[in-house]
Amino acid sequence: MTDVDGPRQRVAVLGSTGSIGTSTLDVIARHPQRFEVVGLTAHQRVDELVAQCLRWRPRWAVLPDAARARAVRERLAAAGLRTEVTSGAEALCELAAAPEVDTVMAAIVGAAGLAPCLAAARAGKRLLLANKEALVVGGALFMQAVAEGGATLLPIDSEHSAIFQCLPEERRSWDARIDHLVLTASGGPFRQRDPATLATVTPDEALAHPNWVMGRKISVDSATMMNKALEVIEARWLFDLAPERVRVVIHPQSIVHSMVVCRDGSVLAQLGTPDMRVPIAYGLAFPERIESGAARLDFGALQGLSFEAPDAGRFPGLQLAWQALAGPSGSTAVLNAANEEAVAAFLAGTIGFTEIHRVNAATLEQLEPRLPVPPTLDDLLDLDRRARSLARALLTQRVPA
Ligand code: NAD
Ligand code: MG
Numbered sequence: 001m002t003d004v005d006g007p008r009q010r011v012a013v014l015g016s017t018g019s020i021g022t023s024t025l026d027v028i029a030r031h032p033q034r035f036e037v038v039g040l041t042a043h044q045r046v047d048e049l050v051a052q053c054l055r056w057r058p059r060w061a062v063l064p065d066a067a068r069a070r071a072v073r074e075r076l077a078a079a080g081l082r083t084e085v086t087s088g089a090e091a092l093c094e095l096a097a098a099p100e101v102d103t104v105m106a107a108i109v110g111a112a113g114l115a116p117c118l119a120a121a122r123a124g125k126r127l128l129l130a131n132k133e134a135l136v137v138g139g140a141l142f143m144q145a146v147a148e149g150g151a152t153l154l155p156i157d158s159e160h161s162a163i164f165q166c167l168p169e170e171r172r173s174w175d176a177r178i179d180h181l182v183l184t185a186s187g188g189p190f191r192q193r194d195p196a197t198l199a200t201v202t203p204d205e206a207l208a209h210p211n212w213v214m215g216r217k218i219s220v221d222s223a224t225m226m227n228k229a230l231e232v233i234e235a236r237w238l239f240d241l242a243p244e245r246v247r248v249v250i251h252p253q254s255i256v257h258s259m260v261v262c263r264d265g266s267v268l269a270q271l272g273t274p275d276m277r278v279p280i281a282y283g284l285a286f287p288e289r290i291e292s293g294a295a296r297l298d299f300g301a302l303q304g305l306s307f308e309a310p311d312a313g314r315f316p317g318l319q320l321a322w323q324a325l326a327g328p329s330g331s332t333a334v335l336n337a338a339n340e341e342a343v344a345a346f347l348a349g350t351i352g353f354t355e356i357h358r359v360n361a362a363t364l365e366q367l368e369p370r371l372p373v374p375p376t377l378d379d380l381l382d383l384d385r386r387a388r389s390l391a392r393a394l395l396t397q398r399v400p401a
């Protein structure tokens with residue numbers, strides 16, 4: 001049997017040089033008859049982007065910064081490539097909405113990915129969402145854009161892909177059939193570490209995730225469990241469920257990727273080795289299934305699967321998800337902005353690990369957003385700026401030991 005009949009899916013990978021971006025290209029490389037890469041985008045990794053362009057020969061390459069874009073343009077022209085290299089936030093949105101693009105892989109990290117996600121949603125694309133911060137910030141506006149644009153939104157976050165795979169295909173029956181969702185969390189590198197020592201852990205220790213190889217920001221988020229907080233918010237919007245119907249359990253082996261608890265008590269789960277190429281392949285081929293390159297689960301070799309409730313003392317950031325979801329419109333954008341700033345400061349060595357939560361909680365507490373429902377993109381970007389500036393001010397405040 002051939003891989004596929006008919007025209008190839010034309011894919012733009014936003015954030016192509018990152019962990020999800022490169023895994024996406026790895027899956028695509030296994031199916032040349034099925035997919036065509038038409039757009040690639042990066043932020044700082046110019047060499048990697050040039051190498052990807054030489055390999056994939058996309059029609060467009062986009063970078064936020066004009067000087068870096070010029071450098072890429074010159075190098076690609078010297079190599080005889082006709083790739084059009086553009087720059088700026090607007091250029092990212094143009095790529096995401098271009099008529100020559102069928103599928104957008106949203107793999108930019110952070111709120112910077114919101115505008116191109118909205119552009120893709122409004123243009124009715126098949127939108128593969130890894131960029132969870134975009135949905136945490138965009139919330140109702142994001143989901144409205146998906147509905148109005150007629151986009152097909154496919155979750156790439158492994159937990160949300162797992163839930164999506166367990167749900168009935170008819171979206172309208174979800175609410176009636178589901179009791180609640182259970183997101184699994186690995187617990188990260190500090191699950192068993194003495195909480196009294198967390199204040200002095202280094203960025204390298206926080207980045208050493210036991211099960212997944214990921215970008216730096218999400219790795220730190222996994223160590224604080226803010227990643228799971230963002231995922232609770234993401235699930236609330238993706239599956240349109242009240243926040244109290246989204247729960248979290250720690251599952252250190254990262255084999256069960258999440259679960260759906262049905263009205264009748266039956267529990268549906270999706271399992272697999274921890275490899276992001278599985279949800280990526282699912283999103284790319286949905287509703288079909290294609291080879292992802294991931295190792296198969298060897299049940300005979302499993303040492304067992306365990307589950308435990310998250311310890312609120314060790315992971316105080318987790319409950320900020322429900323707190324922000326209960327707050328006024330825009331609260332989850334405030335939490336996200338604070339966390340992006342705090343994580344960057346921790347990675348830069350400016351603040352300690354436990355300061356991340358202090359800054360997040362204080363920013364959420366002190367900034368009351370009061371945005372309309374749903375807000376506009378400008379409302380959200382303005383709020384994002386205000387929250388970042390408050391968070392940066394709070395970063396420099398030292399609490400007495
Ligand atoms: P990464 O840091 O490895 O890659 C981020 C990509 O975004 C890079 O290509 C970078 O060039 C680009 N980028 C960064 N800042 C940008 C900006 N301001 N403007 C434009 N482009 C910018 O991150 P990642 O681990 O691949 O994660 C990407 C997204 O996917 C995140 O939202 C993350 O939470 C989500 N996600 C990642 C994983 C994983 O396993 N890595 C799993 C689930 C969800
Ligand atoms: Mg996840």
